Every structure is written in C-alpha cells, then in structure tokens.
Amino acid sequence: MSKSTARFVCQECGAAMGKWSGQCDFCGQWNTLIEEQSAQSLPKGLRGGKGSKIQFVGLTGDSVEPPRMATGLVEFDRVCGGGMVPGSAILIGGDPGIGKSTLVLQVVGRLATSSDCTYISGEESVDQVRMRARRLGLGEAPVRLAAATSVRDIITTLESGPTTGVVVIDSIQTMFVDSLDSAPGTVAQVRTSAQELIRLAKRCGFCLLLVGHVTKEGTIAGPRVLEHMVDTVLYFEGERGHQFRILRGIKNRFGPTDEIGVFEMTDRGLTEVANPSALFLTQRRGNISGAAVFAGIEGTRPLLVEIQALVAPSALATPRRAVVGWDSGRLAMIIAVLEARCGISLAGNDVYLNIAGGLRIAEPAADLAVATALLSAVTDNPAPQESVVFGEIGLSGEIRTVGQTDLRLKEAAKLGFSEAILPTRPKRKKPGGQTASMPMTHTEIEHLRDLVLLIGVPAKNPERRVAGGNA
Numbered sequence: 001m002s003k004s005t006a007r008f009v010c011q012e013c014g015a016a017m018g019k020w021s022g023q024c025d026f027c028g029q030w031n032t033l034i035e036e037q038s039a040q041s042l043p044k045g046l047r048g049g050k051g052s053k054i055q056f057v058g059l060t061g062d063s064v065e066p067p068r069m070a071t072g073l074v075e076f077d078r079v080c081g082g083g084m085v086p087g088s089a090i091l092i093g094g095d096p097g098i099g100k101s102t103l104v105l106q107v108v109g110r111l112a113t114s115s116d117c118t119y120i121s122g123e124e125s126v127d128q129v130r131m132r133a134r135r136l137g138l139g140e141a142p143v144r145l146a147a148a149t150s151v152r153d154i155i156t157t158l159e160s161g162p163t164t165g166v167v168v169i170d171s172i173q174t175m176f177v178d179s180l181d182s183a184p185g186t187v188a189q190v191r192t193s194a195q196e197l198i199r200l201a202k203r204c205g206f207c208l209l210l211v212g213h214v215t216k217e218g219t220i221a222g223p224r225v226l227e228h229m230v231d232t233v234l235y236f237e238g239e240r241g242h243q244f245r246i247l248r249g250i251k252n253r254f255g256p257t258d259e260i261g262v263f264e265m266t267d268r269g270l271t272e273v274a275n276p277s278a279l280f281l282t283q284r285r286g287n288i289s290g291a292a293v294f295a296g297i298e299g300t301r302p303l304l305v306e307i308q309a310l311v312a313p314s315a316l317a318t319p320r321r322a323v324v325g326w327d328s329g330r331l332a333m334i335i336a337v338l339e340a341r342c343g344i345s346l347a348g349n350d351v352y353l354n355i356a357g358g359l360r361i362a363e364p365a366a367d368l369a370v371a372t373a374l375l376s377a378v379t380d381n382p383a384p385q386e387s388v389v390f391g392e393i394g395l396s397g398e399i400r401t402v403g404q405t406d407l408r409l410k411e412a413a414k415l416g417f418s419e420a421i422l423p424t425r426p427k428r429k430k431p432g433g434q435t436a437s438m439p440m441t442h443t444e445i446e447h448l449r450d451l452v453l454l455i456g457v458p459a460k461n462p463e464r465r466v467a468g469g470n471a
C-alpha cells in the first residue's frame with residue numbers, strides 16, 4: 001500500500017487529516033490522531049448484491065458453558081474466571097520488567113503437558129527464552145518456541161501447522177504487518193496485528209495470550225481499542241522494589257472482573273501466594289502510630305493490608321500530599337472532611353500515605369482506615385493494635401456501610417484480630433447470621449467525630465511535632 005492512501009483520524013472527534021500532527025486541528029485534543037487506511041483502499045461499501053438473512057433466536061435455549069483450560073496456577077486461573085477459554089484473546093499488560101514474560105512462560109510451561117502450546121517471542125532470542133525456561137524449571141516442557149515478528153509469517157505457520165491450544169505473542173508491540181508503512185509499535189501496527197491474530201484465534205479455536213507494554217501514562221501502549229478487541233484484559237502490576245506482583249482482571253467476557261491473583265517474584269520465577277493477607281502483614285510492627293489495618297475485598301477475596309501515614313511539618317508554601325497505592329483525590333477529600341467536620345487541620349503539614357507491600361487499593365471502604373492512620377499519625381497515638389478498620393466516609397463526615405462485612409470480619413478473625421472498627425450496621429431483629437457468632441469486638445462508628453474520640457485529639461501545636469512511628 002502506498003503512503004498516499006494513509007490518513008490520520010482523530011479518535012476524539014473523527015476528523016481526518018492527510019498528515020500526522022500532535023494536536024487535532026479540529027477539536028484541539030492532543031495525541032489522538034491515528035493512522036488509518038483511507039476509504040479508497042477499503043472494500044467498496046455495500047454497493048451491489050444482497051446479503052443473506054440472519055436468524056434471530058430467543059434468549060432461552062441450550063448454550064453450553066465455554067470449556068476452560070486450567071493451568072494449575074490457581075491465582076492465574078481464578079483471575080481468568082476458572083481457566084482460559086479456547087478461541088478467546090487475553091491481553092496481559094504491565095510495566096517493562098514486571099514479569100509478564102515470566103508469567104506467560106510459566107502458564108504455557110504448565111499447560112504444555114496437557115495441550116499444545118506455542119510461544120512466539122518478538123523481544124527475546126530463542127536462547128534467552130530457553131535460558132529463562134531452564135531457570136523456571138520448565139526446560140523440558142514441550143512448548144513450541146519461535147522468535148518472530150512478522151504477523152504474515154506467524155499466521156501462515158499457525159494455519160498450516162498442527163492445531164494448537166495456546167499461542168503466546170510476546171509482545172504485541174514488536175509485531176508488524178508488512179502492508180502498513182508505519183514502524184512496529186505504532187498505533188496502526190499494534191491494532192492491525194492484534195486484529196489479524198485475534199481473527200486467527202477465533203478461526204482456529206486457540207487461546208491467544210497477548211503481552212502488551214504499558215505507557216508512562218499507565219495505559220496499554222497502542223490504542224485503547226486494543227482493550228476493546230480482546231475478551232480479557234489483565235494487568236500485571238507491583239512496585240519494582242517489592243517482590244509481590246498482582247495480576248488484576250480489568251475486563252473479562254468469560255468471568256468476573258476486579259479479581260486479583262497474588263504472586264511473589266523469586267529467583268525461580270513467580271510463586272503463588274495463597275494467603276496474601278498474612279504476607280502483607282508480615283512486616284507489621286506493633287504499637288506504632290500512623291498505621292491501621294484495612295480489611296478490604298479484592299474481587300471475591302478478602303485481603304488485609306496495612307495503611308501507613310506520616311504527617312510532618314512542612315517548610316513549603318503548598319504542603320506535599322504524596323500517596324502510594326491509593327487515590328490522591330480521595331486522600332484530599334478525607335483531609336478536607338477531617339478539617340471541616342472534625343476541626344482537625346493538617347494545613348502546614350506534609351502528608352504521606354502508603355499502602356504497605358506495593359498493593360493498589362481502589363475501594364472507598366478504605367476511607368475509614370486511611371482516616372485512622374492519619375489521625376494516629378497526627379496525634380502520635382497508635383491505633384488499637386488488634387483492630388481492623390473499614391468503612392466509607394461521606395462528605396458530611398458520616399460513615400457509610402460497605403458490602404461484604406462478614407467476609408471481611410471472617411478474614412480478620414482468621415488472622416488473629418480481635419476487634420473491628422466499622423460503620424454502624426442496621427440492627428437485626430434476631431441475632432442470627434454469622435456476625436453474631438464472630439469472636440470479635442465491634443466498635444461501630446457513625447460519624448468521623450467518633451473516630452476522633454477513639455484515637456484522640458492532636459496537641460494544640462501540631463506544627464512543632466513530627467508524628468508517626470518514631471516514638
């Protein structure tokens with residue numbers, strides 16, 4: 001295809017331009033122009049000839065559950081919704097070096113004994129992949145391995161070869177379609193390559209595992225449409241310095257989203273973490289201020305994590321608010337509610353918030369635990385040691401109930417916590433259900449002021465104090 005047939009279409013407003021530029025001339029959005037084939041090179045619309053009739057059916061009818069290929073890596077299978085579905089496409093995104101290649105190699109290494117697996121690497125040489133496989137103890141696994149980047153070659157090979165169960169493409173950014181002029185990794189290449197490979201997967205009935213890099217902005221490099229094209233989007237994330245890795249389901253046409261799988265990166269690859277709460281709390285030190293244990297839910301699983309806060313006098317005109325693992329907007333809201341509804345001002349102080357272990361929390365239920373850590377940091381009073389905390393904070397300072405209370409309490413009890421600080425629950429007529437039999441003391445909190453009474457009030461002169469853990 002010659003260059004002259006390419007055009008650049010703004011993904012925001014749909015305007016088409018002859019050449020690429022950083023900003024759309026029509027709507028003014030930045031980085032939205034994407035190369036597309038011009039209309040002349042596409043099939044000629046719907047001219048001539050009638051289509052065939054399509055059959056409509058009812059919603060009722062016999063439809064079988066899709067078969068699943070379980071890898072035996074329980075954490076991975078759960079995030080996929082019980083195993084990978086043949087004919088589906090899974091995108092695994094993550095920062096460079098986080099362990100995507102290691103994960104997919106372990107997945108196919110385990111599956112290879114029961115079904116035919118193909119691993120196509122566009123980033124590493126055959127020797128590098130072999131070396132990694134040996135390190136992972138998978139040197140003998142019957143995986144078909146190749147280093148290739150041409151989509152045309154890959155499609156020809158897979159179509160003519162024996163049927164395969166799983167095909168790994170590591171990574172989609174290195175693949176190219178030779179009919180496009182743009183370089184591998186550009187939006188047009190990534191999108192077209194993915195499109196062709198997904199079509200092949202549907203046609204041949206294999207499960208396609210695409211590895212994708214994440215841009216600095218945190219989205220999978222290439223167009224957002226890549227996420228729309230695949231059936232399942234999983235993000236592999238974690239802090240570089242931590243050994244924990246979280247596989248998070250963002251989208252899944254064959255299972256639940258918001259499910260997470262927890263892994264630990266060791267010198268022999270990724271090992272599964274069956275009891276993440278215990279692991280996230282191992283480094284917890286007793287009786288220090290500025291920390292609270294949050295009883296959260298990730299997907300279907302309860303997860304206990306420590307939330308740490310540090311409040312220190314600031315020398316800056318605009319004090320710092322630094323957050324790791326949580327939403328900074330939400331932190332600002334809680335600081336504002338503390339000031340407006342409880343009269344506790346953190347102005348003039350830098351505030352640091354950290355979710356221990358490198359986990360990222362999105363649940364509003366963490367509000368109360370964050371407020372507890374903040375109050376504990378600013379007053380220098382340790383939060384009750386044997387307590388877990390959860391509850392959502394409203395703008396008027398009221399504490400709202402959150403879902404799955406019983407599940408949270410059960411997990412906390414399992415890990416030896418004897419108290420819970422939680423929202424006031426509607427009174428039950430009969431003390432039936434599991435909560436009544438729970439061996440836990442409940443401190444029900446109706447308003448943020450109740451929490452202030454529980455933790456304490458900061459000294460009159462908070463700027464003179466460096467609160468948090470160094471007592």
Ligand code: TYD
Nearest residue numbers: 096097098099100101102265266267268269
């Ligand atoms: P990799 O899977 O290459 O990451 P990605 O494909 O996401 O870029 O993982 C790279 C990191 O993992 C690298 O820094 C080394 C580390 N690693 C281990 O710690 N143990 C292992 O057994 C393996 C294979 C890798």
Ligand code: MG
Nearest residue numbers: 100101123170
């Ligand atoms: Mg890699």
